[in-house]
Amino acid sequence: MNVSIIGASTTKFGELWSVSPRTLAHEAMDGALKDAAMKPRDIQALFVGNMLSGMLGGQEHLGAFFAEELGFTHAAAFKVEGACASGGLAIHNAFNAIASGQYETVAVLGVEKMTDHKPEDVATALMGAGTAQERSSGCTFPGLYAILARIHMQEYGTTQEDLAAVAVKNHFHASLNPNAQFRSLLTIEQVLRSHAVADPLKLLDCSPISDGAAALILSRKKVNGKREKEIEIVASAVATDTLGLAQRESLTELAASQEAARRAYAIAGVGPRDIDIAEVHDCFTIAEILALEDIGFYRKGMAARAISRGEVTLGKAKKLVVNPSGGLKGCGHPIGATGVKQVVELVTQLRGVAGARQVKGARVGLAHNVGGSGATAVAHILKS
Amino acid sequence: MLSPVKLWRNQKNVGKMLGKIGKIISWTMVRVPPADFSDQAPYPVVLVELSGGERITAQLVDPPAGGQAGKEKLMGMKVITVVRRTIKPNNEGVIPYGIKVKPC
Numbered sequence: 001m002n003v004s005i006i007g008a009s010t011t012k013f014g015e016l017w018s019v020s021p022r023t024l025a026h027e028a029m030d031g032a033l034k035d036a037a038m039k040p041r042d043i044q045a046l047f048v049g050n051m052l053s054g055m056l057g058g059q060e061h062l063g064a065f066f067a068e069e070l071g072f073t074h075a076a077a078f079k080v081e082g083a084c085a086s087g088g089l090a091i092h093n094a095f096n097a098i099a100s101g102q103y104e105t106v107a108v109l110g111v112e113k114m115t116d117h118k119p120e121d122v123a124t125a126l127m128g129a130g131t132a133q134e135r136s137s138g139c140t141f142p143g144l145y146a147i148l149a150r151i152h153m154q155e156y157g158t159t160q161e162d163l164a165a166v167a168v169k170n171h172f173h174a175s176l177n178p179n180a181q182f183r184s185l186l187t188i189e190q191v192l193r194s195h196a197v198a199d200p201l202k203l204l205d206c207s208p209i210s211d212g213a214a215a216l217i218l219s220r221k222k223v224n225g226k227r228e229k230e231i232e233i234v235a236s237a238v239a240t241d242t243l244g245l246a247q248r249e250s251l252t253e254l255a256a257s258q259e260a261a262r263r264a265y266a267i268a269g270v271g272p273r274d275i276d277i278a279e280v281h282d283c284f285t286i287a288e289i290l291a292l293e294d295i296g297f298y299r300k301g302m303a304a305r306a307i308s309r310g311e312v313t314l315g316k317a318k319k320l321v322v323n324p325s326g327g328l329k330g331c332g333h334p335i336g337a338t339g340v341k342q343v344v345e346l347v348t349q350l351r352g353v354a355g356a357r358q359v360k361g362a363r364v365g366l367a368h369n370v371g372g373s374g375a376t377a378v379a380h381i382l383k384s
Numbered sequence: 385m386l387s388p389v390k391l392w393r394n395q396k397n398v399g400k401m402l403g404k405i406g407k408i409i410s411w412t413m414v415r416v417p418p419a420d421f422s423d424q425a426p427y428p429v430v431l432v433e434l435s436g437g438e439r440i441t442a443q444l445v446d447p448p449a450g451g452q453a454g455k456e457k458l459m460g461m462k463v464i465t466v467v468r469r470t471i472k473p474n475n476e477g478v479i480p481y482g483i484k485v486k487p488c
Binding site for chain 1: 394409410411412413414415416417418419420421422424427429431439440441442443459470471480482483484
């Protein structure tokens with residue numbers, strides 16, 4: 001059964017101290033419903049992507065919580081959790097709920113409220129995505145990706161400047177996105193001069209702590225004719241790997257990303273060369289480099305230099321543009337909202353209404369969402 | 385959250401991991417730590433390949449010349465697993481111990 005996205009919306013991402021999770025959810029979902037020309041009563045099931053509502057906010061039972069808040073009375077409702085891949089996993093579940101034939105129209109909400117809490121408490125909560133051994137070592141998520149970065153640097157000669165170039169590109173894209181957390185341009189020197197968080201990663205190699213929500217309305221594709229603005233999900237795939245970094249077979253790649261992408265390409269019948277735009281999981285600058293290699297856009301060890309040369313930058317790229325929204329680095333990273341926002345960005349681009357950051361002629365888009373240090377990966381391919 | 389029962393159950397496994405030799409294959413210096421580790425930062429966290437092939441993530445204690453100065457020598461350094469207190473005890477008064485590594 002073909003599944004389409006008929007409504008998509010995102011709130012502004014950022015440090016939104018005056019806004020509650022309820023307000024964020026309403027803003028995103030009201031936008032998506034309006035976009036789809038639907039009413040709350042049309043929604044049969046709700047899939048909420050969120051990681052930290054229990055650990056940080058003390059609120060669980062998010063399915064019922066948001067179904068009530070959004071007026072989806074008696075709708076089936078679920079919280080889907082997979083660390084930073086929670087949003088992508090929620091979309092995967094929503095997709096399958098329609099593909100199974102049980103539902104016709106469902107909603108996805110990705111939401112996270114992080115800035116109400118102290119950074120060290122957020123760091124502790126995020127380590128819930130790792131192993132007991134990683135927690136007991138005092139490591140953090142920047143620390144785990146720093147360990148991956150150092151290995152990549154040693155194996156392929158990736159430099160601190162190559163890492164910085166990812167942040168510079170994504171801030172440039174974010175500067176064109178009115179919903180992005182950071183609208184300011186960066187220079188390589190600024191990234192290199194920012195203080196170390198977990199060597200070799202600097203503050204400006206890291207995505208920020210953010211608040212935000214994003215929403216989608218998914219529906220069974222019309223048999224006769226096409227709805228206006230409809231974008232088809234041609235593949236939705238998930239893969240996992242060991243929870244901890246130390247237990248992985250290889251440390252120069254995220255095998256879950258490779259596997260999720262491979263499955264998605266096979267389902268969609270396309271390959272990396274067919275992709276016009278990709279929203280990839282750049283929680284840290286090294287993560288975008290790993291992603292471009294693992295998804296098959298570049299051979300191992302080739303992505304860093306390509307990004308530095310501007311090969312995937314808006315306005316310079318020959319074809320593929322990576323993270324036109326600004327990515328997690330520039331647009332912000334409210335954990336559960338990120339995977340949903342990536343797909344909202346693809347929808348916006350594929351409809352050709354992305355304004356200043358529009359990738360001209362974009363027809364095929366890929367979203368890549370990672371949980372933890374690579375234990376979960378989700379890939380979606382969309383076509384206009 | 386520290387649970388005395390959980391500590392009692394898990395610490396029985398600590399002994400099995402002691403005295404193992406390995407080498408550092410990657411490392412970082414954590415400067416923005418999780419809440420319970422605030423009093424220890426900055427500290428090195430290393431990825432170690434033990435002689436049997438198993439890999440572990442652990443805090444490095446007693447680094448040569450301490451912190452920054454020993455930085456360049458960490459890759460490939462030979463280390464041994466030791467038992468150390470991981471974080472300060474909470475109100476329950478149970479002291480959490482775990483595996484760390486030190487140069488050997």
